[in-house]
Amino acid sequence: xxxxxxxxxxxxxxxxxxxxxxxxxxxxxxxxxxxxxxxxxxxxxxxxxxxxxxxxxxxxxxxxxxxxxxxxxxxxxxxxxxxxxxxxxxxxxxxxxxxxxxxxxxxxxxxxxxxxxxxxxxxxxxxxxxxxxxxxxxxxxxxxxxxxxxxxxxxxxxxxxxxxxxxxxxxxxxxxxxxxxxxxxxxxxx
Numbered sequence: 001x002x003x004x005x006x007x008x009x010x011x012x013x014x015x016x017x018x019x020x021x022x023x024x025x026x027x028x029x030x031x032x033x034x035x036x037x038x039x040x041x042x043x044x045x046x047x048x049x050x051x052x053x054x055x056x057x058x059x060x061x062x063x064x065x066x067x068x069x070x071x072x073x074x075x076x077x078x079x080x081x082x083x084x085x086x087x088x089x090x091x092x093x094x095x096x097x098x099x100x101x102x103x104x105x106x107x108x109x110x111x112x113x114x115x116x117x118x119x120x121x122x123x124x125x126x127x128x129x130x131x132x133x134x135x136x137x138x139x140x141x142x143x144x145x146x147x148x149x150x151x152x153x154x155x156x157x158x159x160x161x162x163x164x165x166x167x168x169x170x171x172x173x174x175x176x177x178x179x180x181x182x183x184x185x186x187x188x189x190x
Contacts, residue, residue, distance in 0.1 A: 011125050012036045012159055022100065022119035023071060024093035029100050030071035033114065037062050038162040039154070040116065040125045044140070045083045045132035051090075051099070055137045058116040059102075060125050063169055067101065067112040075100065083132060088113075108176045110169060129157055 011017055015036070023030035037060035048057035069075070075091035082088045086105030092098060101112040116125045130136070130147040146157070155163065 011040070012161065017124055020119055020121060020124060021070075022114070022122075024096050024098035024100055024118065026093060026096040026098075028071055028073035028095055029075055029091075029093040029098070030069075031100060031114070032068045032070055033060070033062060033066060033119075034068060035062065035066040036161075037114075037125065038111075038165060039128045039158050042127035042130045043132055044130060044134075044136035046135050047081065047083050048132075049135070051080065052115075055140060056130075058122070058125070058127060060114040060116050062112050062114060063165065064103075064110055064112050067114060107169065107173050108180065110172050110176060 018033060018035055020033040021030065022033070040058065040060045042056050042058050044056045049055060051057065073094055076094045077089050077091055079087050079089050082104065084105065088105070089103045089109075090099045091101050091103075093100070098118060099115055100118045101114045103109050103111065104113060116122050119125065128146065129152060130142050130145050131151050132149070133142060133147045134149045136142065154166065158166070
């Protein structure tokens, strides 16, 4: 259940903030975010904790077309399990190993889940929601945050503009699912 005091994120109302650049530690993988994210989630699930070695993962959800790969190296793709059971494909630097984005089965390769911590200015993207909080660390205080025990209904949480962009993406997602089965991710993102 959501907390009673949802916050609004500044990034969606500040178009001049974009583009935003980011990349891995060794700078061989670089990318540019060209538009505001559909949403930014702070995930407290055990999978994200294990994957990041931290208490949560801060993820910006964008259409893949709004994330431009600009680095010299191509990311290495690998698939790992996820809370949903459908898996996710990670894009990591072949040299330093940092994960810069992933693709989840719900939209496959049509969205990128950018790791906010890999941005050059990660403080620019504050979370819209905290998810899978049933496994959050006990010292994390979410009393003033929009928090959900599991995931949430995007229709009730995302901004109108994000929902409109999602509607545009839906036919492509349906086509991808039809072509691939769309149930599990493999190392090719589909």
